[in-house]
Amino acid sequence: MPDDTAEAWPTPTVDVAELTRILDGRYAEVRDAVRKALPSYASVLEDAETMSRDQFQERVKEVVLELADTGATGMGFPEEYGGGGDLGASIAAFETLGYGDLSVLVKVGVQFGLFGGAILQLGTKVHHDTYLADLVTGRLMGCFAMTETGHGSNVQALGTVATYDQDAAEFVVTTTRPDACKDYIGNAARHARVAVVFAQLEVRGQGHGVHALVVPLRDEQGNLLPGIRIEDDGPKMGLNGVDNGRIWFDGVRVPREALLNRFADVTEDGTYVSEIESPGRRFFTMLGTLVQGRVSVGAASISAAKVALTIAVHYGLRRRQFEATSEETEELILDYGLHQRRLFPLLAHTYALHFAQEVLTDHLHDAFSGTVTDEESRRLLESRAAGTKALATWLATRTIQECREACGGAGYLSVNRFAALKADTDVFATFEGDNNVLLQLVAKGLLTDYASDFEDLDQLGMVKFVAGLAVETVLERTRAHKLLQGIRDALPGGGDSWDTDTGLLDPGYHLAMYRFREEHLLGGVARRLKRGVDAGMNPGEVFSRVQDHVIAAARAHVERLVLEAFVEKVAAMEDGDLKLALNLVCDLHALTGIEADRAWFMEHGRLTSQRAKAITREVGALCRRIRPVAAELVDAFAVPRPLLRAPALVGEGTGG
Amino acid sequence: MPDDTAEAWPTPTVDVAELTRILDGRYAEVRDAVRKALPSYASVLEDAETMSRDQFQERVKEVVLELADTGATGMGFPEEYGGGGDLGASIAAFETLGYGDLSVLVKVGVQFGLFGGAILQLGTKVHHDTYLADLVTGRLMGCFAMTETGHGSNVQALGTVATYDQDAAEFVVTTTRPDACKDYIGNAARHARVAVVFAQLEVRGQGHGVHALVVPLRDEQGNLLPGIRIEDDGPKMGLNGVDNGRIWFDGVRVPREALLNRFADVTEDGTYVSEIESPGRRFFTMLGTLVQGRVSVGAASISAAKVALTIAVHYGLRRRQFEATSEETEELILDYGLHQRRLFPLLAHTYALHFAQEVLTDHLHDAFSGTVTDEESRRLLESRAAGTKALATWLATRTIQECREACGGAGYLSVNRFAALKADTDVFATFEGDNNVLLQLVAKGLLTDYASDFEDLDQLGMVKFVAGLAVETVLERTRAHKLLQGIRDALPGGGDSWDTDTGLLDPGYHLAMYRFREEHLLGGVARRLKRGVDAGMNPGEVFSRVQDHVIAAARAHVERLVLEAFVEKVAAMEDGDLKLALNLVCDLHALTGIEADRAWFMEHGRLTSQRAKAITREVGALCRRIRPVAAELVDAFAVPRPLLRAPALVGEGTGG
Known part of the structure; x- marks a missing residue:
């Protein structure tokens, strides 16, 4: 078994405080x-x-x-x-x-x-x-009363109605259908005294789409107000400290001023006014201002994954099972190749998402502090927030599960935190938008060059829009062509044969692979949509058949953004051991990403089977290189020790 | 978008009762x-x-x-x-x-x-x-007191000791180390009056390895007996209706007859007697008789997956979201390509494991009813039980998670069953043996041609054993060569170019692919083990590096057994709609298995990139073909309606 490239390198020394x-x-x-x-x-x-x-x-x-x-x-x-x-x-x-x-x-x-x-x-x-x-x-x-039993992802179809009563200068809020009750609303079952209610606004018999109003629910003593019915959602898989509930409105009257009127208003005499003409545009502008919710869920998911990794890595450094390299002592389980393979790529992805989340937070801050105000940046921010949320929440689910299994039966006891981590985070994939729906929104933005508002997922419209363009135009508009330019720029000699001639640990190679995949998948989606429509198929049917490609393209896009964030972060660091260590982590992140999708790369002529196998070997070598600094890499998350619990798994003294 | 082969076929009519x-x-x-x-x-x-x-x-x-x-x-x-x-x-x-x-x-x-x-x-x-x-x-x-805090997978290293006191003709049972307390023991915390305790047997100062004794824990009133200390394991992720606990023994005396003496005994005068000479062999014969535990866990996992699928498929047939194929009505979510892609392959795998489990149960029955008594059959049974348990429990975890996400926020409410399904089944991957350890046992059996007892996972010994043989000998001994013969037999014309010339829906093609993979992976493991030892590496280090190949080989073996069980079941059915329907399910199972591992097949020259893409298209077509019978396929599981709960998701009338 010949030694791999990475293995010849020295092991870096990691200063935990500095990494934190x-x-x-x-x-x-x-x-x-x-x-x-x-x-x-x-x-x-x-x-x-x-x-x-x-x-x-x-x-x-x-x-x-x-x-x-x-x-x-x-x-x-x-x-x-x-x-x-x-x-x-x-x-x-x-x-x-x-x-x-x-x-x-x-x-x-x-x-x-x-x-x-x-x-x-x-x-x-x-x-x-x-x-x-x-x-x-x-x-x-x-509380924030948007979702209804019948509509979560498709907010434009909500069934709650707020009708303006001109004589009283009041809105009348009503739950119009059985499935239009507000559902899963946090704070609703016990503590909320008021709700921001999303409802179809009707003025003088005309609908203006979904708007938000402040509706009082309870008096100061906590008694429900007239016309309000609230029901507890009952026990949940997790998050049972949050009082989720259902709310029904039976002709509840609120004054005209209850309308949250930054983007649209109703004058006393019943005139609907808004500076944004298009109803869709108006609605999605409103939704867009709430983007911080998605940014927050992504952030919290990454933290939960860090807690799980801290416990599992330290357990792997305490637990021994079976004699392996010596007849006398059982082996530390973190010294087994498989155990490293299970945990380290997830650790690397968590680092990558941490830095991607940092970039996202900066963009959010810039947009909301007024530093950046153009509409395109806003749409890019919304897209990035949605995509990062999807990847971060899925990563958390996967990481927590693998860490729990890596702690065996002990991982099943509540005292060791995995029970709550799993149960509490499970819904993250669903709330603030189902992950798959979010990725479809990301894809739509890419395919239409952010021509329409972010949340406006009209599948029929999107399919028709794309089908009306030449594939080249789509690629042109989607800036995918810029990606290919980026590939050449990142590599020496114009990078004409980057997929065979560059080193496996060259970040330029990683970026080229991620960029190529994104560009190619997007082009493929455009081609498929066009072909389906040209063949006379129902656009919805076309969409349904191309849906997994749509998701794959969006995912490839967000994964490219994540990798870029990590690579740029490491590139900007001062030379030294810490940079060396994070380089290893970044390489492992990038290569396991390529490895996981190597079938696709082979199918699209960008990976020979020889090189694919070499990547798998390199991943093993990287894991062995990371093993000596694994404890430091999780300790740098600095999860306060009392929050880890799990005394039997990680010992009493571990953690920040 | 040209129509796929499968799509041209007629839709079968499924008689639910008959399928049940x-x-x-x-x-x-x-x-x-x-x-x-x-x-x-x-x-x-x-x-x-x-x-x-x-x-x-x-x-x-x-x-x-x-x-x-x-x-x-x-x-x-x-x-x-x-x-x-x-x-x-x-x-x-x-x-x-x-x-x-x-x-x-x-x-x-x-x-x-x-x-x-x-x-x-x-x-x-x-x-x-x-x-x-x-x-x-x-x-x-x-209760069954085997696992200790310090040792679960490596049972031979248990720290509880039972010393024979010849004068009193009694055994003295003692917890010798802090990590030797029995742990996670079901029934221990409240209800067990006696325990079967696994302990190192010592007679006249000599150790005889792990044996089982019956030790009383509580009197008829439920009070703990002298020398027994029991602690509740506390809240767990799930299964909180089971009273798991820790047990310490402080010089507890039991009569000589407490030893469960089918395979070994201690005479009154302190002579250790056994018909099985080798201590290792004796121990593994004892463990082997307990194989039904693993068979049972696999069986229960499949049932849990069926419950989840029943709920998610019916929800997909009720829930609508977004207009897609029509401007008027929102689309049923099960009509989305992605939703089918998420659920149907899992449904197909569940069917496959059901039939594989049926074969396993038959083998178990035959072995324990005395129909089949030879040692080789016993070892094959143990291997099959371990492998099926690993695949079935992992499938359950994956299926329940996907079904929960496919039900959105509603899936998070306890009333809809996923909370308990997830939490309760999560430990299945760990108990009755950690899945990865079980797969290593399966691989060891294959590599050594079942030369040693099943549970005897001495990694050093195994590595040395394999390293001592020529690779051809390993393949000869592992019967992998029979697989290749099987490939040729299953296909017309000797099947020389089965990987390019057979139809994608030909079961012979599926079997050939699964068999080739198993044979090749096993050979690769043998080669790698030999190469490492020949290069002078520590055998434990060699094992650690090859460990993921070992697991992959075992997995390929069990997946081949599962596919064979399904193919044979369908082949034996009478012609008709039901056979047609199960054929679709079997094809989807087999092809998604190949698709998931298509990188490997491409790397090993058994799949061109063109054919790989064709498989992906065929999977999409199979999903669309299964869509019209999806409800019947889950209804045939006949989960009693009251056990589904989830009235809002599946309606009141669904289920057997």
């Missing part, structure tokens, strides 16, 4: 503050197991209120209302809260991200003055 | 009896969510006792002790119990399979007379 500093980036201070605050609430992790749902939901509420007092949850609100005035910092704080109990995290997300975010982004000064100061402290709890 | 009859096979009566009994206990599914752990564990115990009264749980015991005298029937009954609450299932497994099985298989008449009648009724609850 790199991971923490510009929000190190905020992250540290949350890390310091969280251990006081470590007991919530146990409460989740021992308390009844009722008790636990009250306990989680208390913790959320205490966190609000520390300022950690209000970073994203304007300072004049008691916030921190820094949206990027609020995402970093939320990400770090992902190390703790996830019911607390989600309740924070509901109260400050969804409810607070809607008031801030969709409302105007009157709403800000009325609600923000109180909601930032948590004195006023609210 | 085929699935139920020879144990239809037993399965029906359990199906009739289960709905009375459907309320346990809700109790799991609403009761405290204490209450729920008592409730589950009650249900187990009531089920014992029906005779469903005692099928595998001799009739003279109140059993049914039919081991195959007992597996079928257990499999069907997998439709219900899984704490009940696992407690049944612990009491009757593990505890009862150990008494029956490892004990002799005195033990049978003392315990069987009472344990069959559940009057005597017991």
Whole structure:
């Protein structure tokens, strides 16, 4: 068995604190503050197991209120209302809260991200003055009533209606169909006193599409107001500290000012006014302002994966089973090739998504602080947020599962955290948009060159639009051609034979492969859509048949963005051991990505079977190289020790 | 988009009752009896969510006792002790119990399979007379105390010791190290009055390896006996109706007759006697008699997957989202290509594993009813049980996860069953042997031609053994060469170019591909092991590096067995619509298996990139062909309606 290239290199020494500093980036201070605050609430992790749902939901509420007092949850609100005035910092704080109990995290997300975010982004000064100061402290709890039993992904088809009554200058909010009750609404079952309700707005008999209104649900004593019916959603797989519920509205009257009127308003005399003419455009502009929800879910998923990896890697460094290299001592399980193969690629992907998330957070911050204001950037941000959320949540699910199995039976005991991690994060793939639907939106943006608003997934329209263009035009418009230029630029000598002549550990090679795949998949989708329509098939049927290609193209796009973020981060680092170590991690991330899709690369002439096998060998070699620094790589996540629990798995002294 | 071959065929009509009859096979009566009994206990599914752990564990115990009264749980015991005298029937009954609450299932497994099985298989008449009648009724609850905190997979290294005290004619049982306490032991925390304890037997200062003894834990009032300490394992991810615990023994004395002495005994004067000379062989013969545990876990996993698929497929036939093929109506989500792609291959794999499990159950029955007695058959049975358990449990985890995501946010509510299905089945990949360890055992059996006992995984020995042979000899001994002969026999014209000239839907082609892969992977493992040892590497290090190939070879072997079982089942059916339908399912199973591993086939010259792409297209076409009969395919599992719960997802009237 000949030694592989990577193996000849020296093992880097990893300074954990320094690596943490790199991971923490510009929000190190905020992250540290949350890390310091969280251990006081470590007991919530146990409460989740021992308390009844009722008790636990009250306990989680208390913790959320205490966190609000520390300022950690209000970073994203304007300072004049008691916030921190820094949206990027609020995402970093939320990400770090992902190390703790996830019911607390989600309740924070509901109260400050969804409810607070809607008031801030969709409302105007009157709403800000009325609600923000109180909601930032948590004195006023609210909920975000968008999803209905019958409609989650397709928000434009909601069945709740708000009709303007001109005589009373009020809106009348009504649940019009059995499947139009608001469902899965966090904070609704117990604590919300008001709701931001998304409803079809009707003025003078004319529909204007979905708009948001503030509707009071309960009085100060917590009694339901007239016309409101609320039902608990009952026990859930996880997140049982969050009080999700269903809400029915029976002709509930709210004043005209209840309409969150930043983008559209109804005058007293019943005239609908908006600066945005197109109803679709208006709706998607509103939705677009809520993008921070998706950014937050992605961030929290990555944190949950980090917790799981920290436990599993340390367990692999304590647990021995079977004699292997010696007759006397059983082998550390992390010294088994298979165990490395199971954990290290997931560790590498988690690093990659961490840095991709950092870029995304920066873009979000720039867009919402007014640094960047053009519409194209906004759509790119929405696309990037959706795609990163999908990849991060799926990665978390996979990572937590593999880490749990890598801890054997012990991983099944609640005290070792995997039970809650698995159960609580499972819904992340679904909420803030089903991952597959989100990837379709990403693909639509790519295929139409962001010609329409992000959420406007009209499949028929998209298919017809693409079918109306020449494939070359699609590629031109999708900037996929720029990718190919990028391939040549990244490699020496114009890179004409980059797929055979470059070293397997050359980041230029990795980027070229990811870019080629994206470009080719997008072109393929365009071709298939055109061919189907040209053959006279129903456009919906065409879409259905091409759907898995659509998802694959979107995925390839987001994976390329993730890889670029990681490669650029490492390239910008000062030379030294840390750069060497992160280079290994980046190589492993990139190569396992190519390896996982090597069938596709072979099918498309970009990988010989010889080179494909060489990649698999190189992945094994990289794992062996990472093994000596695996503990440092997870310790740099700096998950506070009390949050790891799992004393039997990781020992008492481990962790940040 | 040209139409695919499969699409030109007519859609079969599926008679659900008739398909159920085929699935139920020879144990239809037993399965029906359990199906009739289960709905009375459907309320346990809700109790799991609403009761405290204490209450729920008592409730589950009650249900187990009531089920014992029906005779469903005692099928595998001799009739003279109140059993049914039919081991195959007992597996079928257990499999069907997998439709219900899984704490009940696992407690049944612990009491009757593990505890009862150990008494029956490892004990002799005195033990049978003392315990069987009472344990069959559940009057005597017991536990199976094998796993320790420090050792699960490597049972030979257990730290509990039983020393023979000749003067008293007693064994003294002691927990010798902190990590030698028995751990995760079902029934231990509350209900077991006795335990079958696995301990290192020491007689006259000499160790004889691990043996099993019956040790009383509690008196009739449930008080712990002297020298016994028991601790609750605490809340778990799932299965909280089972009282798992840790047990410490502090010099506990049991009479000489406590030793389960079917394979070895200690005479009164302290002489160790056994008909099996080799200690390793003796131990593995004992373990081998407990194979039904693994067969049972595999069976239950398949049932859990069936429940998940039934819910998800029916949800896909009710839920609509987004206009696609028509402007007026939203599309059924099961009509989306991606949704079919997500669910149907898993449905096909579940069918395949069902039939593979049927073959395995038959082999088990034959071995234990004395029809088949040779040692080789026994080892083949153990290998097959281990491999099927690994594949079935992983498939269940994957299927339940995908089905949950395919039901969106609704899938997250406990009322819709996925919460419990996920949490309860998660440990199946770990218990009765970690899946990866089991696959290593399978590989070892293949590589050594079952020369040694099944569980005897001495990696050093195995590596040295294989390294000592020529690769050809390994292939000769592993019967892999028979596979290649099988390839030629299965195809017309000697099948010299079967990988390019046969139709994609030809079962002969599928079998040839699966057989080629198995043969090639095994040869590759042998070559790599030899090369490493020849190069002077430490054999343990060699094993570690080849470990993922070892697992891949074992997996390929079991997948081949599974495919053969399915192909043979369908081939033996009478011509007609049902055969047509199952042929589609079998094709989808086989082709998605090849598709998933198409990179490997391309790397090894057995698939051109053109043909690989054609397979992907064919899979899409098969999914569209299966769509019209999808409801019937899941309805044939005949999961009793009350056990599905999920009224909002599947409607009130669905299910058997």
